[in-house]
Amino acid sequence: MTPTHASSTPGLWSRLQEKSIEQLHIRLESIVVLLGLITLMAILSPYFFSVSNFMNILLATSTIGVLAIAATFVLSSGGLDLSLGSVLGLSGVVGATFAVNLGMPTPVAVLATIGAGALAGLVNGFVITRGFVPAFIVTLGMLGIARGLALVISDGRVIYGLPEWMVFLGQGRPFGVPMPVIIFIVVAIIMHIVLAYTRYGRHTLSIGDNENAARTAGINVEFHRLTLYTLSGGLAGLAGLLFATRINSGDPTAGITYELTAITAAIIGGTNLFGGRGSILGTMIGALIMGVLQNGLNLLAVQSYYQQMAIGGVLVLAVFIDQYQQRQETKV
Amino acid sequence: MSLLSLTGIKKSFGAVSVLHGVDLNVDAGEVVGLIGDNGAGKSTLMKIVTGIYQADEGSITLNDESVLDLTPGARRARGIEMIYQDLALAKQQDVASNIFLGREPVRNILGVKIVDRGRMKQEAQVMIDRLGAKLPSITRPVGSFSGGQQQSVAIARALTFDPKIVIMDEPTAALAVREVQSVLDLIRQLKSQGISVILISHRLNDVLSVTDRIVVLRQGTAAANLKTSDTSMSEIVSAIVGGGDVAEAAAHEARG
Ligand SMILES: Nc1ncnc2c1ncn2[C@@H]1O[C@H](COP(=O)(O)OP(=O)(O)O)[C@@H](O)[C@H]1O
Numbered sequence: 001m002t003p004t005h006a007s008s009t010p011g012l013w014s015r016l017q018e019k020s021i022e023q024l025h026i027r028l029e030s031i032v033v034l035l036g037l038i039t040l041m042a043i044l045s046p047y048f049f050s051v052s053n054f055m056n057i058l059l060a061t062s063t064i065g066v067l068a069i070a071a072t073f074v075l076s077s078g079g080l081d082l083s084l085g086s087v088l089g090l091s092g093v094v095g096a097t098f099a100v101n102l103g104m105p106t107p108v109a110v111l112a113t114i115g116a117g118a119l120a121g122l123v124n125g126f127v128i129t130r131g132f133v134p135a136f137i138v139t140l141g142m143l144g145i146a147r148g149l150a151l152v153i154s155d156g157r158v159i160y161g162l163p164e165w166m167v168f169l170g171q172g173r174p175f176g177v178p179m180p181v182i183i184f185i186v187v188a189i190i191m192h193i194v195l196a197y198t199r200y201g202r203h204t205l206s207i208g209d210n211e212n213a214a215r216t217a218g219i220n221v222e223f224h225r226l227t228l229y230t231l232s233g234g235l236a237g238l239a240g241l242l243f244a245t246r247i248n249s250g251d252p253t254a255g256i257t258y259e260l261t262a263i264t265a266a267i268i269g270g271t272n273l274f275g276g277r278g279s280i281l282g283t284m285i286g287a288l289i290m291g292v293l294q295n296g297l298n299l300l301a302v303q304s305y306y307q308q309m310a311i312g313g314v315l316v317l318a319v320f321i322d323q324y325q326q327r328q329e330t331k332v
Numbered sequence: 333m334s335l336l337s338l339t340g341i342k343k344s345f346g347a348v349s350v351l352h353g354v355d356l357n358v359d360a361g362e363v364v365g366l367i368g369d370n371g372a373g374k375s376t377l378m379k380i381v382t383g384i385y386q387a388d389e390g391s392i393t394l395n396d397e398s399v400l401d402l403t404p405g406a407r408r409a410r411g412i413e414m415i416y417q418d419l420a421l422a423k424q425q426d427v428a429s430n431i432f433l434g435r436e437p438v439r440n441i442l443g444v445k446i447v448d449r450g451r452m453k454q455e456a457q458v459m460i461d462r463l464g465a466k467l468p469s470i471t472r473p474v475g476s477f478s479g480g481q482q483q484s485v486a487i488a489r490a491l492t493f494d495p496k497i498v499i500m501d502e503p504t505a506a507l508a509v510r511e512v513q514s515v516l517d518l519i520r521q522l523k524s525q526g527i528s529v530i531l532i533s534h535r536l537n538d539v540l541s542v543t544d545r546i547v548v549l550r551q552g553t554a555a556a557n558l559k560t561s562d563t564s565m566s567e568i569v570s571a572i573v574g575g576g577d578v579a580e581a582a583a584h585e586a587r588g
C-alpha cells in the first residue's frame with residue numbers, strides 16, 4: 001500500500017491517493033479502514049446495521065468530533081493540546097452555572113460555555129507563546145487546572161436542570177436528526193474550509209511544517225499560535241455545550257480522557273503528529289472510525305475498560321503506521 | 333554606477349571583531365562570487381546587506397540610495413533578496429504554497445476570502461518555466477524533491493519578489509554533483525534577466541565557471557577583487573589563505 005517511488009510509473013492506487021489528497025485532503029487508507037470496520041461490525045452484530053444505530057454513532061461522534069477538529073488545528077501547527085477533555089468539563093459546568101444557578105437566559109449561558117473554553121485556551125496560548133513553556137507542559141497543567149476548577153465551581157456535584165432551549169441544543173431532533181449532529185456537521189464544514197482554503201489555515205500548516213520558513217515569510221508565528229490555542233479552547237467549549245445539553249446537566253467529570261480519543265481521531269485521519277499536515281475531512285473519517293469502534297464494542301457488550309485499552313492501542317498503532325510510511329517514502 | 337555598494341562595513345560581536353571595513357560593489361546583472369575561509373564573515377556581511385544584522389560602521393546603497401535605515405522587509409521590497417542555506421521551505425507543502433507563503437492570493441466567495449489555488453498554481457508554473465527549472469509536479473510536497481529541485485523552488489520564490497539582486501549562501505553545499513550544474517544554470521538564468529547575484533560558495537570551480545568577478549574576504553577585509561576571466565585557481569586560493577603560502581594553498585585546494 002505504500003506509494004511507489006517517483007521514478008516508476010504510479011499505479012492506480014497511488015494516482016487515486018494523490019487525487020484524493022489533492023482534492024479532498026483525505027488519505028485513502030482511512031476510508032478503507034472505516035469501511036472495513038463497518039463491514040466487520042455488521043457481520044459481528046445483528047443490531048449494528050440500522051438507521052437508528054447510525055444516528056447513535058453520529059450522536060456519539062459529535063462531541064468527540066468537535067474536540068478532534070480542535071486537535072487537528074493544534075497538531076497540524078506543530079502544537080499539542082492535552083487539556084481538551086478537562087476544558088470540555090469546565091465549560092459544561094460554567095454553562096450550567098450560568099443557566100441554572102445564575103438564571104441567565106440561554107444565549108448568555110451558551111456564550112459563557114464557549115467563552116470559558118476559549119478563555120482557557122487563551123491562557124494556554126499566552127503561557128506557551130509569551131512564557132516559552134512547552135505546549136506539552138502548559139496543556140498538561142491546564143488538564144489538571146481546568147478539571148479542578150470544574151470541581152470547585154460545581155462543588156463536586158452535577159448541576160441539573162438546564163433551561164428548555166439549551167436542552168433543545170442537545171436533545172432536539174429537527175427532521176429526525178439530533179441537534180448535536182447538525183451542529184457538528186456545520187462546524188466541521190466551516191472548519192474544513194478554514195483549514196484547507198483560507199490563508200489562516202494554510203499558515204497554520206506552514207507553521208507546523210517549518211516555523212522559520214513561516215517567520216521568514218512574514219507570518220506572525222507567536223500571534224498565530226495564540227489564536228490557535230484560543231480556537232482549540234473555544235471548540236472544547238462547544239463540545240462541552242453539546243455534552244452538557246445532551247445529558248441536561250453540567251457534570252464536572254465530563255470528558256475525562258476525551259483528549260486521547262480526539263487526538264487519536266485526528267491522527268488516524270492523517271494529521272501529522274509533528275505538524276505540517278492535517279485536514280478536517282480526514283479527521284471526520286478518523287472520528288467516525290473511533291465512533292464505529294466504540295459503538296461496535298458496546299453492541300458486542302465489551303466492557304468499557306477494554307474500550308479504553310482499544311483506543312490507546314489504536315493511537316499508538318496509527319502513529320506507528322504513519323511513521324513507517326514516512327520512512328518508506330523518504331527512502332531513496 | 334554600481335547597483336549595490338558597500339563601503340567601510342565594520343561589525344563586531346561583543347569582543348570579537350569580524351569585519352574591519354569591507355568594500356564591495358556589484359553592478360546590475362553582474363554575478364559576484366564572495367569567497368573566504370570558514371568564519372571569514374561572508375554570511376555576516378550578507379546578513380548586514382539584508383538588514384538582519386546592523387553594521388557598526390559603513391554605508392550600504394542600492395542605486396545610490398542608502399538602505400541602512402530600512403527594515404529587512406523594506407529592503408526586500410527595494411529588491412534585495414536572500415536565499416538562505418536551509419532554503420526556508422515548508423517541506424510538506426507543495427510548490428505553489430511555498431512560493432506564495434505569507435502572501436497567498438485570495439478570492440472573495442460569499443464574503444469569505446478563499447485562497448486562489450488556481451492562480452497560485454498558474455503563477456508558480458510561470459516562475460518555474462521562467463527559470464527553466466524541471467520539477468516532477470508542482471502539486472507535490474517539495475520535501476519529495478531532490479536538493480537541486482528544492483533550490484529552484486527557493487529561487488522561483490525569490491523571483492516573485494522581482495529582485496534586483498539575489499544573494500545565495502552556499503546554494504550547492506548539500507547537492508549531488510549533477511544537481512550543482514542545474515543550480516549554476518539557474519544563476520546564469522537570473523543574470524540573463526538582468527538580475528545581479530552574489531554567490532557564496534566553497535566550490536571554487538563553480539565560482540570560476542559562473543561569476544564575472546570574485547571578492548575574497550580575509551581577516552575582516554576584502555583582501556582581493558579579481559576579474560574572473562583574468563584570474564586562476566591558484567591566485568584565488570592564495571588570496572584566501574593569504575600571501576604566497578603555496579603549501580597551504582595546495583592543501584586548501586585538496587580540501588575543495
Ligand atoms: N550572531 C553571532 N554572534 C556571535 N558571533 C557570530 C555571530 N554570527 C557570526 N559570528 C562569528 O562571526 C564570524 C564570521 O562568521 P560567518 O559570517 O558565519 O562566517 P562565514 O559565513 O564566512 O563562514 C565567526 O567567527 C562567527 O563565529
Ligand SMILES: [Mg+2]
Nearest residue numbers: 374375376501
Ligand atoms: Mg556562512
